[in-house]
Amino acid sequence: MTSSSSASPSKLTAPYGSWKSPISADLVSGASKLLAGTAVxxxxxxxxLESRPSQSGRMVLVRASPENQDPVxxxxxxCSVRTVAMGSESGGAFTVLGDTVIFSNYQDQRLYKKSMTSADSCPVPVTxxxxGPVVCYADGVFDQRFNRYVTVREDFRESSLNSTTTIVAVGLDGYIREPEVLVAGNDFYAFPRMDPKGKRMAWIEWSHPNMPWDEAQLWVGYIAxxxxxxxxxxxAGDxxxxxxxxxxxxxSSKGELFFITDRHNGFWNLYRWAESNNEVISAYSLDAEFSRPLWNFGMNSYEFIQSNEGKNLIACSYRKSGRSYLGILDDVEGSLSLLxxxxxDINNITLGFSCLYVEGASEVHPLSVAKVILDDHKSKAVDFKILWSSSPDCLKYESYFSLPKFIEFPTEVPGKTAFAFFYPPSNSDYQATIDEKPPLLLGSHGGPTFESRGILNLSIQYWTSRGWAFVDVNYGGSTGYGREYRERLLGKWGIVDVNDCCSCARYLVDSGMVDGERLCATGESAGGYTTLxxxxxxxxxxxGASLYGIADLRMLKAEETHKFESRYIDNLVGTEKEYFDRSPINFVDKFSCPIILFQGLEDMSVPPKQARTIYxxxxxxxxPVALVEYEGEGHGFRKAENIKFTLEQQMVFFARLVGHFKAADEITPIKIDNFV
Incomplete structure (x- = not known):
């Protein structure tokens, strides 16, 4: 898998890292489309809703054609359909009812209403x-009883950092006026959801210093x-x-409230509310995650479907041991049938007419949306068709794909293991020289309360098809493995994640899978902090390479970042001394290897001065150090040219400084300070 004992006459022999590959940086940047929600x-x-890197990351609402015609x-x-409420980078920016859509426009953050029956109809503002963009909205639903739109509002009019978050009602009668506040008083709100008759509203709320995956409450309000x-x-939650x-x-259509929580086994499972005695009843129990952390609005992990037998069935997805599953839950019988x-890998589910629309991916499928048609009994998938793909033409490069291997490795804590996806070098045109082991690039995900997933990611294939090994680590604190695993990071950010990443690299070296003298690390945001x-x-x-990573933890305190994350790391770090001791910027004397940094100048989560300070x-x-700054980019790069440049400069940086090989691509390297 990592070395060649005998030469294949059909392949060229060249050192790892120097292979030529058709999976170019242009292909990766063009395929870096995001999906930010589906509806019917x-x-x-x-x-x-898709992002378009070729249009500077503009978010465009699109309607698919059922006749295999081009989407409209x-x-x-x-317009760019995007909300910045709660620091969100995507999700919850639009809602569809019938032929009407309400969406948030990125430039002014106002809500607009548009008819979808005519492509030429102009959006009409309703807020x-x-x-300026001092008030923003997200995660809304129509309330037909009162002809209004109920949504989460974040208001920056009094303070640019200490905003006020409420649930408000926006009138849809054609008159623009100040929205009516329905629920207020807590720090954060999400998921306002009306019952079928418009007489009850459910919502989630939480308060500092908690994040929504730490502690939250589910409330129901009765509408007068x-x-x-x-x-x-x-x-729940009190x-x-x-x-x-x-x-x-x-x-549900019957007026029953369902939700997901982790109250019993530490995993996010489905529950039902018995209103008569305010009792919470388990709908299905499994040591698996039926949801994910609320980083962005608009999550939709389950849908109610109606069977021919009149049963109230639930289409749902869950994650276990690094893999997603799609199933149909019979709440009455307590049975789950897998499809x-x-x-x-599955993100969201949307109910269509006699079908499901599933956002997902696999080892050979990039992020996609598929139409899944079920049989009459709703127990089998009888048809599966991909309607949208972030990279529809990538399958022609399948012979170059590296398939991820789910690995479990020992950590520094006796008896504790962590998880990762390992991608060996793979290129149908090349083989390595005899007994050579490949260089390794280790990726640490952001969040840090997030998760790496073993799916087709062309940015990873960019590396592996050139002869690099890549490992994506789910260090202690990652989601997808239950609350106990998630809470390993409490009070120990900068310790557990760092130890696990180093343990993973050593495990791969000791297993003979990679070259211990050519180990590199990269990460975005919190992953950039772990790297540093x-x-x-x-x-x-x-x-190492840090993409909008954190160098000084103290800069992420309340006065330096947006409200949603302003208390996030209180539970992850601890005392003032620990803030100091775990901030890489305070220990530059301990750095001993080259680093390249990439930073967006409009980043609200990680201030640009962090990258400049460490640079x-x-x-x-x-x-040896280099700094790349991008105008017009925030927390995460959306422009195709910047995605391409970041990838190529990492490649040539590592090749020049630790690879001991020449990268096959013709890339003009940027200036590296202290390096000739």
Whole structure:
């Protein structure tokens, strides 16, 4: 898998890392489209929101064609459908009812209403103009009883950092006026959901210093005849003996409230609310995750479907041991029937007309949306068709794909293991020289409360098809493995994640799978912090790349970042001394290897001065270092040219400084300080 004992006459022999590959940086940047939600219109047609790197990351609402014709753009060229509420980078920016869509426009953050029956109809604003994007909205639903739109609002009019978050009602009668506040008083809200008759509303709320996956509450409010919430009941999260994080409330057509929480076994499972005695009843119990952390609005992990027998069935997905499964839950019988589909990774589910639309991916499928048709008994998938793909032409490069291997490796804590996806080098045209082992690039995911997934990611294939090994680590603190695993990071960020990444690299070296002298690390956001911390406090890696990573933890305190994350790391770090001791910028004397940094200048989560500070410190110390800053980019790069440049410059940086080979691509390297 990592070395060649005998030459194949059909392959060229060349050192790892120097192979030529058709999976170019242009291909990767063009395939870096994001999907930010799906819905269905009055005729059952799929509506989806996609990003377009070629248009500077503009988010476009699109309607799929059922006749294999080209999809149709719903929103005009001067709109980008995107909300910045709660620091969200995507999700919850639009809602569809029949032929009407309401969406958030990125430039001014106002809500607009548009008819989808005519592509030429202009969006009409439904919220006031405050002279700039100082009020934003997300995660809305239609309330037909009062002809209004109920949504989460974040208001920055009094403070750019300490905003006020509420649930409000926006009138849809054609008159623009100040939205009516329905629920207020807590720090954060999400998932306002109306029951079928518009008489009850469920929502999730939480308060500092918790994040929604730490502790949250599920509430139900009763709607009076004047439209106000006049009575409230806490359904879950108010018992001090139970630490739980309810999420994704949803009303069935019968008016029953379902939701997901982790109250019993530490995994996000499905539950039902018995309103008569305010009791929470398990719908199905499994040591698996039926939801994921609420980083973005708009998650939709389950849907109610109606069977021919009149049963109330639930289409749902869950994750276990690094893999997703799609199933149909019979709540009455307590049985779950799995559906066989090609996706091994599932994000969201949307109910169509006699079908499901599933957002997912697999080892050979990039991020896609598929139409899944079920049999009459709703127990089997009888048809599967991909309607949208982030990279529809990539399968022609399948002979170059590296398939991920799910690995479990020992950590520094006796008896504790962690998880990762390992991608060996793979190229149908090349083989390595005899007994050579490949260089390794280790990726640490962001969040840090997030998860790496073993799916077709062309940015990873860019490396492996050139002869690199790549490993994507789910260190302690990652999601997908239950609350206990997630809480390994509490008070130990910068310790557990760093140790696990270093342990993973050593495990691969000891297993003979990679070259121990050519270990590199890369990470985005919190993964960039883990990378920098590993380079400062350990000697495992020979070089690293930080993409909008954190250098000074103190800069992420309340006065330096947006409200949603302003108390996030309180639980992950601890005392002032620990903030200092775990910040790489305070220990530049401990850095001993080359580093390249990439930073967006409009980043609200990680201030650009963090990258500049560590760049100047390492430059002064005399270490090889480079800094790339991008105008118009925030927390995550959306422009195709910047995605391409970042990938290529990492490749040539590592090749020049630790690879001991020449990269096959013709890339003009940027200037590296302290390196000739």
């Amino acid at each position: 219109d009055a005729l059952g047609r799929l509506i989806f 753009d719903i929103t005009p060229e001067d 006031p103009d405050y002279g 005849d004047n439209g106000e919430v006049h009575k409230r009941v806490c359904v 018992d001090p003996r139970i630490m739980e994080s309810p999420t994704e409330p949803k009303w 066989s589909i090609p996706f091994t 911390a590993a380079l400062a406090f350990r000697d495992t890696f020979k070089a 100047h410190a390492l430059k002064e110390k005399g270490l």
